[in-house]
Amino acid sequence: MATILDGEALAARLREDLRESVERLADAGVRPGLATVHMGDDPAAESYVAMKQRDCAELGIDGTHVDLDPEAPASTLHGALADLDADPSVHGILVQDDVPDHVDWRAAVRRIDPEKDVDGLHPENVGRLVAGDPRFVPCTALGIRALLDEYGIGFAGAHVTVVNRSMIVGKPLAALLSRSGDSGAPTVTVCHSRTADLAAKTRAADVLVVAVDSPGFLDGSMVSEGTTVIDVGIGRVPADTERGYELVGDVDAESVEPKADYFAPVPRGVGPMTRVMLHHNTVEATRLQTGMAVDTDGGPTV
Numbered sequence: 001m002a003t004i005l006d007g008e009a010l011a012a013r014l015r016e017d018l019r020e021s022v023e024r025l026a027d028a029g030v031r032p033g034l035a036t037v038h039m040g041d042d043p044a045a046e047s048y049v050a051m052k053q054r055d056c057a058e059l060g061i062d063g064t065h066v067d068l069d070p071e072a073p074a075s076t077l078h079g080a081l082a083d084l085d086a087d088p089s090v091h092g093i094l095v096q097d098d099v100p101d102h103v104d105w106r107a108a109v110r111r112i113d114p115e116k117d118v119d120g121l122h123p124e125n126v127g128r129l130v131a132g133d134p135r136f137v138p139c140t141a142l143g144i145r146a147l148l149d150e151y152g153i154g155f156a157g158a159h160v161t162v163v164n165r166s167m168i169v170g171k172p173l174a175a176l177l178s179r180s181g182d183s184g185a186p187t188v189t190v191c192h193s194r195t196a197d198l199a200a201k202t203r204a205a206d207v208l209v210v211a212v213d214s215p216g217f218l219d220g221s222m223v224s225e226g227t228t229v230i231d232v233g234i235g236r237v238p239a240d241t242e243r244g245y246e247l248v249g250d251v252d253a254e255s256v257e258p259k260a261d262y263f264a265p266v267p268r269g270v271g272p273m274t275r276v277m278l279h280h281n282t283v284e285a286t287r288l289q290t291g292m293a294v295d296t297d298g299g300p301t302v
């Protein structure tokens with residue numbers, strides 16, 4: 001049976017380290033500030049934003065939330081971002097990707113000062129990552145890397161298959177892992193909905209990352225013995241729980257777990273790591289903008 005990659009436990013430890021880093025910064029007269037901006041009406045996006053703000057409060061980070069009318073013109077969003085860019089007490093800015101049709105979310109992200117882009121999605125930060133000189137790495141990719149490092153899963157000579165080519169998972173993860181480092185860079189294959197013979201690619205993987213948004217998509221027939229399997233997908237299926245649903249991943253755990261050596265499940269695996277990395281990036285952004293040194297915040301070195 002696979003060893004579970006416990007993202008919840010690692011994230012709890014990283015949160016503790018972050019809290020200490022924030023305290024040290026506060027002692028030196030600097031309080032990290034994170035602004036979240038939401039211009040949509042998707043309840044799931046609202047709850048993600050609320051969670052990010054709750055985490056700020058818990059960590060001692062100064063959280064600001066800007067809630068914009070989805071009927072307002074794009075210039076309202078651009079104006080709010082300009083204000084946040086100019087505000088020295090705000091070190092990190094995140095625009096929730098739930099925006100109305102008349103707003104170009106990517107154009108909004110381009111307006112964020114790259115030094116405040118803690119989501120790592122501004123073209124300058126994407127370019128730096130690809131060039132091998134990362135500043136802010138998208139939180140999910142960073143969280144997956146930290147989880148693999150925590151369990152000593154090395155990459156030298158390894159083959160990583162990522163089933164996802166989005167800007168928040170597949171592309172940054174491939175760029176991050178392909179960099180050479182102490183443990184050596186793996187060979188990374190990025191798959192997507194047009195990939196021919198996907199199962200051959202997933203079976204060839206030593207480390208397999210799946211984020212297709214389809215519950216139970218990856219079953220045991222697509223996995224070789226001894227693989228490390230990282231489930232990233234988050235689906236909601238109706239269930240007799242307080243919330244009326246439960247979270248499920250893309251992996252059919254029943255058939256995959258017995259074959260895998262390591263398994264990051266949903267929930268408990270990547271989700272908590274993504275969550276803590278936003279605040280890790282915010283502390284990094286604070287250091288960058290204020291020139292304040294902190295000993296360590298326990299986050300990964302990238």
Ligand SMILES: NC(=O)c1ccc[n+]([C@@H]2O[C@H](COP(=O)([O-])OP(=O)(O)OC[C@H]3O[C@@H](n4cnc5c(N)ncnc54)[C@H](OP(=O)(O)O)[C@@H]3O)[C@@H](O)[C@H]2O)c1
Binds near residue numbers: 195234235274
């Ligand atoms: N746990 C976390 O912290 C976390 C963080 C981020 C995302 N997620 C979850 O991860 C999932 C993906 O998120 P996302 O934003 O990256 O979504 P996305 O942009 O829709 O990407 C989905 C990817 O899956 C590929 N795909 C879809 N069907 C496929 C198939 N049948 N065979 C092979 N590839 C297929 C798509 O290929 P094409 O590019 O060809 O369409 C695309 O690259 C969602 O469930 C999301 O909730 C979780």
